[in-house]
Amino acid sequence: MNHPDAAAKYIADKDRARWHDKSLWFVRQKRDKMASSLPEWEELRDAASKIKAHMISNMEQYLLEFEKNAQANGIKIHWAMDAKEHNEIVHSLLKSHDVKKLVKSKSMLTEECHLNPYLEERGIEVVDTDLGERIVQLREERPSHIVMPAIHTKREEISDLFHEKMGTEKGNIDPDYLTYQARMDLRERFLASDAGLTGVNFAVAETGSIVVCTNEGNADLGTSLPKLHIASMGMEKIIPKMSDLAIFTRLLARSATGQPITTYTSQFNGPREGGEMHVVIVNNGRTEVMGQPEFRRSLSCIRCGACMNTCPVYRRSGGHSYSYIVPGPIGSILGPSRNSKEHSSLPFACTLCASCTNVCPVKIDLHDELLAMRKKIAAKNELPISKRLAMKVAGKVFSSPTLYKVAGKFARKALKMPRFMIYNQFNDWGKDRDLPEPPKKSFKEMMQERNKENGK
Amino acid sequence: MSSRDKILASIRENQPENVxxxxxxxxxxxxxxxxNEFSKTLEAVGGMARIVPRNEKLENYYEISPDAKVLSAITEIENRNVEPENIENEHDMKDIDYACFDVELAVAENGSFLTHCEDFKFRSVYFLAQHLIVRVKKSKILNNMHEAYAELAKMKRGPLTAFISGPSKTTDIEQCLVIGAHGARSLQVLIVED
Known part of the structure; x- marks a missing residue:
């Protein structure tokens, strides 16, 4: 479904849309408070952005360095060209270890690869252990936000869900109670698991280590109880040196949730005694993005979600209105750069206000990329018919001075018509907002009068 | 051609010029x-810091509930009642109420401490124990993460090196902060003289 249609469904419940907007804005404010508490904030962003650009331009060298050092630490490295190969590798590892139950911590890459259904079809029980992910898993939904997967759900809904699935008290909506019940339930699942799968926030070439950041401690439990640890890694997660981690760990949580650092910043340097550790390095279209200069910087993303929290369109339309698994500004680049036809409406779910660019901790030029993506989609003739016609008409009007003058006059008159003739079902621009008071004269007329007065 | 070679070839083809x-x-x-900054920040992230003056007994500065099962690598914690030798595997750690250990360093800007997770034979206890009590030397409290990683670079690293900032937490239910997600439900940091 395209974004406007999906969003229309979402905002039909006005109270919920308003509540969602407020929740996300609250997170944005927490981020601002943290960012302004560091005098070197802008220098950190600048350094992060440059390290990522350096990494992208030397990715082959750093991936090979990572592979060599990780192998020396006893980590087994696998390479997957696409989602299918990633899923096959994970499955074969699980199968060869006779794994029946897998615990997972948050990984957007496995969402991108649709790993869960793939494994479930093959008889493996998959438990998402991040509380937000667990909620959406039990609701049989996808995450609506990359950091706060269940930000769209209300506590009453979670209470009902837990009552049905875990037998919690009916009607108890206390977050402390609900979290505690989930803790107890998931603890048993951790203890019963045969393998743990994590994502990768950063992979350090210099040391052959991976870093996983969580607030709940679920990645650490999932890799300390079962013997087998598999980490799914997008290839752009590589960074050159361990000292670079100082920059990224300072930026990540401050940008994401307004915390000074995530509760757990866990650096896995190798398998634990008697255990096995595997890292699957995944391409899945990333090198294609790399080859397009105008979208290349999107590969710098550290998945903090700050661009979503600030986006006026995301806040009001909710994550499920976006057709790609990563919603919001960054997802509206990542999605169409993989499949521009399927996600053609996403770059237009944007006011080009550039707030996302202003908060991005790695300084991705998000709004510029969104604009470039619109051009690409138009050039490929993948715009919806309504936009194509509108653009054609606009093109005609703007290229003819006479037509433009007439259209301007008409518009200034039209806006003075009685309310019911302007604010009705045919005018999308009049929904939930008042159109501006029309000026009496056009800019050209005003300039002409001014020049006359000045005697020119 | 293996996927590894295909991916590397594809990178070479698409990689921009060196930045x-x-x-x-x-x-x-x-x-x-x-x-002071460390204590303040730790409190803001849900933990508790106590400064133990020289020649004072440690036990006056931490709280352990009676009947608790305590596993401690700090010998001065006299409440310890679980013998590490009696623990046979990671799963046995699930009943531990308190885990107590010394940490390498702490960071003022974010209230975290650094541990190599090697005080005990099994590392799950760092994340399964209900409560943590850790001890850090005053001189090991650093300003920021740059200093912390510079120190970490000099250390021998085991399989898992973790910065831990406060007890585990989640805001996944309507943005309400709940302390005690999967890991520890409380954290006490004892700051001692060198």
Missing amino acids: PAPAVDFKKITFEDTI
Whole structure:
């Protein structure tokens, strides 16, 4: 479904849309408070952005360095060209270890690869252990936000869900109670698991280590109880040196949730005694993005979600209105750069206000990329018919001075018509907002009068 | 051609020209009183800091509920009642109420401490124990993460090195902060003289 249609469904419940907007804005404010508490904030962003650009331009060298050092630490490295190969590798590892139950911590890459259904079809029980992910898993939904997967759900809904699935008290909506019940339930699942799968926030070439950041401690439990640890890694997660981690760990949580650092910043340097550790390095279209200069910087993303929290369109339309698994500004680049036809409406779910660019901790030029993506989609003739016609008409009007003058006059008159003739079902621009008071004269007329007065 | 070779070839084909790595030489935040800043930040992330003056007994500065099962690598914690030798595997750690250990260093800007997770034979206890009590030397409280990683670079690292900032937490239910997600439900940091 395209974004406007999906969003229309979402905002039909006005109270919920308003509540969602407020929740996300609250997170944005927490981020601002943290960012302004560091005098070197802008220098950190600048350094992060440059390290990522350096990494992208030397990715082959750093991936090979990572592979060599990780192998020396006893980590087994696998390479997957696409989602299918990633899923096959994970499955074969699980199968060869006779794994029946897998615990997972948050990984957007496995969402991108649709790993869960793939494994479930093959008889493996998959438990998402991040509380937000667990909620959406039990609701049989996808995450609506990359950091706060269940930000769209209300506590009453979670209470009902837990009552049905875990037998919690009916009607108890206390977050402390609900979290505690989930803790107890998931603890048993951790203890019963045969393998743990994590994502990768950063992979350090210099040391052959991976870093996983969580607030709940679920990645650490999932890799300390079962013997087998598999980490799914997008290839752009590589960074050159361990000292670079100082920059990224300072930026990540401050940008994401307004915390000074995530509760757990866990650096896995190798398998634990008697255990096995595997890292699957995944391409899945990333090198294609790399080859397009105008979208290349999107590969710098550290998945903090700050661009979503600030986006006026995301806040009001909710994550499920976006057709790609990563919603919001960054997802509206990542999605169409993989499949521009399927996600053609996403770059237009944007006011080009550039707030996302202003908060991005790695300084991705998000709004510029969104604009470039619109051009690409138009050039490929993948715009919806309504936009194509509108653009054609606009093109005609703007290229003819006479037509433009007439259209301007008409518009200034039209806006003075009685309310019911302007604010009705045919005018999308009049929904939930008042159109501006029309000026009496056009800019050209005003300039002409001014020049006359000045005697020119 | 293996997937590895295919991916590497594809990178070579699409990789832009070299962009040099930046110099990270800007001024990083420092504090007049790192101990005070650390304590303040730790409290803000849900933990508790106690300064233990020289010649004072440690036991006056931490709280352990009676009947608790206590596993401690700090010998001065006299409440310890679980013998590490009696633990046979990671799963046995699930009943531990308190895990107590010394940490390498702590960071004032974010209230975290660094541990190599090697005080006990099994590492799950760092994340399964209901409560944590850790001890850090005053001189090991650093200003920021740049200093922390510079120190970490000099250390021998085991399989898991973790920065832990406060007890585990989640805001996944309507943005309400709940302390005690999967890991520890409380954290006490004892700051001692060198």
